[in-house]
Amino acid sequence: MAKRLKSVFTEDMEHCYFTGAPYPHIHHIFYGSRRKLSEKYGFVIPLAPYLxxxxxxxVHDNPNAGLDLKLKRMAQTYFEEHYGSREDFRQVFGKSWL
Structure with a gap:
């Protein structure tokens, strides 16, 4: 059984956050070595496969730019509003995206 992930951005993990399309992929906003941190803080978001x-x-075709950068900035803004300072964010996620 797949892990049920929670997002701080939406309760509807069954539809793309941007388009509303069904059967989304679940994107970890901070992926790679920070994938588990994305899960811990709720920085996952449902995206249509083409997004x-x-x-x-x-997001994976154009890392750190375009939609990927928008999502990283959304996550950092949320972190700074709910968990800690910009420096706290840098310590957890390695750099600032704002």
Whole structure:
């Protein structure tokens, strides 16, 4: 059985956050070595497959820019509003995206 992830951005993990399309991929906003931190802080978001990884401009096609950068900034803003300072964010996630 797949792990049920929770997002701080939406309760509806069954539809793309941006388009409302069903059957989304669940994107970890901070991936790679920080994937578990994304899960801990709720920085996961449902994305239509083409926004996630299948098309030009998707978050994995265009890392640290475009939609990927927008999501990282959303997560950092949320962190700073709910958990700690910008320096706290840097200590946890390695750098500031704002």
């Amino acid at each position: 996630h990884e299948f098309e030009k401009g998707s």
